[in-house]
Amino acid sequence: MPTSPNARHRLFLIDAMAHIYRAYYAVRGLATKSGQPTNAVFGFTSIVRKLQKTYAPEYLVVAMDSAAPSFRKAWFENYKANRAEMPADLQEQIPVIEKVCDALRIPRVKVDGYEADDLIGTLARLAVEQGLEAVIVSNDKDMTQLVRDGISILRVDNKSGEFVWCDRAGVEAWIGVPPEQVVDVLALWGDSSDNIPGAPGIGEKGAVQLIRQFGSLDEALARHAEVSRKTYREALRDHQATIALAKRLVTICQEAPVTLDLESFRSQPPDAAACYELFSALEFKALTAEFAKLLAAAEQVPSATPTAAVTTSYHELATSEGLRRAFDSVYARDSFAFHFEDDAGVMTRGSLSFGPGHALRFERAALDAGTRDGLLEILANGLVNKACHDAKRALYLINCPPHSGVPATEALASGQDFRFESLRDDVHLAGYLLDPGVKAERLTLTGLAETYLGLEAGAVQALDPADVVSRLQAVLRPKLESEGLLTVYETMELPLTPVLYDVECAGVRIDPAPLVELEAELRRELERLTTEIYELAGEPFNINSPQQVADIFEKLNYETSKKTATGRISTSADVLEELAERYDLPRLILEYREHEKLLNTYVTVLPRLVHPATGRLHTTFTQTVTATGRLSSVRPNLQNIPIRTEMGRRTRRAFVAEEGCRLISADYSQIELRLLAHITEDARMTAAFQAGEDIHERTARDVFGAQTPEELQATRRLAKATNFGIAYGVGAYGLARNVGIGRKEAKKAIDAYFAAYPGIRRYMEETPENARRTGVVRTLYGRLRRMPDLNSRNFTVRSRAEREAINAPIQGTAADLMKLAMIEVARRLPAAFPRARLVLQVHDELLLEAPADDAPGVAALVRSVMEGVATLRVPLVVEARIGTNWLEAK
Structure with missing residues (x-):
């Protein structure tokens, strides 16, 4: 970083706004979790803490705007007149940011009638006059006019997030002119956000070009006749008074009534107790842990982090005798935690813990045949409870099934069918259930320990992993109990893990021939679509480039209400669908995208x-990704395999049964609508399902007045879209877009729907309000989803949260039922049909493989289990089909 030749002391001036x-x-x-917005607080605090840790400022102050009008209003009545009012959810964060400054013991300056820029400009001048170096911490280009000897800017790079120093050379690289010419550029350019007019038609690039050409604004105005570009020449000639006013407005005042009180600006250590309390309330986990550690060092350990203070007692086991004694000692215990470390899927180390702070550790190389069997015996012993992190991963490390790519010689077990007994806790699953919307990195051992133990990442990595599991188990199980989640945990998530392991090991056979045929057809279709798209566009372009597609749309004068942040036409899927109703080109681009995705993702x-x-x-199934409880899968993501288009459905022909076997597809029929009827207790919808009626035809009659077969056919699609749309909390706009009708017609349809099904209306009104009070929604089995955005001040965010609150109990209960069914099917299959196996789960469907003679019996068993997994007000109905490939079975 730049240093002053006389090593002056530094005053850091933070441009708060x-x-x-x-x-x-x-x-x-x-x-x-209660819905209090914290995004601005978090971002601001992160910058300030990074500044403190990186540069340890000797003097530091935060400059803030005053609510009072700027003195510039006296010069120009419309100054900032067009500026949008500060968003409500940002406005309420300003007092919290002031509390952050106070807790960090950073002084704040604010003067009525003056903006933060003016205070910074004045304090920077005073600092230099008193022999200090001023460092302005800001990304505002206006500030660059202040840079000179003794004054520099420290800005945050938008890509890397790192600090970048900006001296005179830095200003010229950033703006295009040296600091003394910045005001001239700003005067020509103007500032639409502050309603500073500038020179009409001259943007940033043009302003820089003119000032570099003439050296100053005065010269550019005096020699306007020499400007070659007509719009620039006329702007300089005809708007000199406006430009002069703009220069006055953009010039930062350096004579504001503020005093440089170095003693009050001297940096002080943060108030650790205040910071801990504040950041705990704001749910900033890393910052809370940071100040918990400071308090602990000062012997003021907060009660929320008792486990962080546990001392460690670790023992390395290097001999067979030591390992044997350690494994034998387990039988005298009620429980233990374990963890295996690996390198590319091969176990390298293991450890056991009998309680927080304790660990017995061993290298994989130290295990001989006897001690390996001893380890497997304690893991399979049903009399001793166990805890781990990610049990499915541990099963892979022990069994090393063929598809894992790890040689069988690396397996601890002799086959690939080893299972844990009495696995009481998997902290990976426990952390997910407590906050199913959390990011994946927060469910790692380190992430969980940071969140629930108040430890920093470095501190976690210094601990033995089994010890961390033990500490987490002590915290997470009581939390699960207090949140009412033990039933979901113990009856669904824990027993599902070995079932998913078996499904992954089984896999499904793929016949490449249908895919080769489909690939050739898709490539022909893509060529045809490309030709037609280019003809309609009037020129070739990159169909996969959103920017180039937007350029074409703008050239063709397409109109849409949705724009990107830069003012361009959006080319997202929903915008293309909207445009496709009026124009052929967007329709063809949508078709092109669907074909290309199918080709490159699956075929x-x-x-x-x-x-x-x-x-x-x-494929690999994951229990801890979706917020609703549904399973997800990767390599490939079979949950997204296309079914709406004919070509998408044809990919299922490639999923085939082994020779002499059949595939059995068992699919819940309209499960979410049936759950909607059960949960809302709507009498009419419940009666329709109890009578075995086609619910879409019933809706067509009761809601849309269809009587004749022709009317039923005409309105059934609208009825079906409305039924499923309501289950997802869709409004008039969404229904209109989904069905291709006008918004007024869609609103009329929804009103008629609610009149016919008043129980559903009541549910949709009450559920978001109840969730707003409690902060969560739950499935019938108690699985929760946290809904902080229900209290957002942002209408779009809040509306999306309301739709999610309405749908989550329905979709989540469907996921619960599917998991219970999978567990029961896996339990009953071996005795009834030992050669049958589960091979896939996709949404509401199970896919099994069985010998051809067993297939009808397997279909009957699976249908019976799935339909009988719960007793609801309406019957659960399962369609089971048999075929040689998935499409045939579907």
Whole structure:
């Protein structure tokens, strides 16, 4: 970083509003569990703490705007007249940011009638006059006019997030002119956000070009006749008074009534107790942990982090005798935690813990045949409870099934069918259930320990992993109990893990022939679509480039209400669907995208994912990704395999049964609508399902007045879209877009729907309000989803949360039922049909493989289990089909 030749002391001047606005728009959707917005607070605090840790400022002050009008209003009545009012959810964060400054013991300056820029400009001048170096911490280009000897800018790089120093050379690289010419550029350019007019038709690039050409604004105005570009020449000639006013307005005042009180600006250590309390309330986990550690060092350990203070007692086991004694000692215990470390899927180390702070550790190389069997015996012993992190991963490390790519010689177990007994806790699953919307990195051992133990990442990594599991188990199980989540945890998530492991090991056979045929057809279709798209556009362009597509749309004068942040036409899928109703080109682009996604995601990829050791495709299922409880899968993501289009459905022909076997598809029929009827207790919908009626035809009659077969046919699609749309909380706009009708017609349809099904209306009105009070919604089995955005001041965010609150109990209960069914099917299959196996789960469907003679019996068993997994007000109905491939079975 630049240093002054006489090593002057530094005063850091933080431009609060610049960083607050930047944080507000960069960090979206962050809020506490109660819905208090915290995105601007978090972003601002992160910048300030990074500044403190990186540069340890000797003097530091935060400059803030006053609510009072600027003195510039006297010069120009419309100054900032067009500026949008500060968003309500940002406005309420300003007092919290002031509390952050106070807790961090950073002084704040604010003067009525003056803006933060003026205070910074004045304090920077005074600092230099008193022999200090002033460092302005801001990303505001206006500030660059202040840079000179002794004054520099420290800004945050938008890409890397790192600090960048900006001296005279830095200003010229950033703006295009040296600091003394910045005001001239700003005067020509103007500032639409502050309603500073500038020179009409001259933007930033043009302003820089003119000032570099003439050296100053005065010269450019005096020699306007020499400007070659007509619009620039006329702007300089005809708007000199406006430009002069703009220069006056953009010039930062350096004579504001503020005093440089160095002693009050001297940096002080943060108030650790106040910071801990504040950041705990704001749910900033890392910052809370940071100040918990400071308090602990000062012997003021907060009660929220008792486990962080536990001392450690670790023992390395290097001999067979030591390992044998350690494993034998387990039988005298009620429980233990374990963890295996690995390198590329091969176990390298293991450890056991009998309580927080304790660990017995061993290298994989230290295990001989006897001690390996001893380890497996304690893991399979049903009399001793166990805890781990990610049990499915541990099963892979022990069993090393063929598709894992790890040689069988690396397996601890002799086969691939080893299972844990009495696995009481998996802290990975426990953390997910407590906050199912959390990001994946927060469910790692380190992330969980940071969140629930108040430990920093470095401190976690210094602990033995089994010890961390033990500490987490002591905290998470009581939390699950207090949140009413033990039933979901113990009857669904924990027992599902070995079932998913078996499904992944089984895999499904892929026949490449249908995919080769489909690939050729898709490529022909893409060529045809490309030709037609270019003809309609009038020129070739990159169809996959949103920018180039937007350029074409603008050239063709397409109109849409949705724009990007830069003012361009959006080319997102929903906008293309809207435009496709009026124009052929967007319709063809949508079709092109669908074909290309199908080709590149499934058709050409599936054959490459077939494992050479098994000849089958082995997807990976995850329990901890979706907020609703549904399973997800990767490599490939079979939850998104296309079914709406004919070509999408044809990919299922490639999923085939082994020779002499059949595939059995068992699919819940309209499960979410049936759950909607049960949960809302709507009498009419419940009666329709109890009578075995077609619910879409019933809706067509009761809601849309259809009587004749022709009318039923005409309105059934609208009825179906309305039924499913309501289950997802869709409004008039969404229904209109989904069905292709006008918004007024869609609103009329929804009103008629609610009149016919008043129980559903009551549910949709009451559920978001109840969730707003409690902060959560729950499935019938108690699975929760936290809903902080229900209290957002942002209408779009709040509306989306309301739709999610309405749908989550329905979709989540459907996921619960499917998990219970999978567990029961897996339990009953081995005794009834030992050669049958589950091979896939996709949404509301199970796919099984069985010998051809067993297939009808398997279909009957699975249908019976799935339909009988719960007793509801309406019957659960399962459609089971048999075929040689998935499409045939579907």
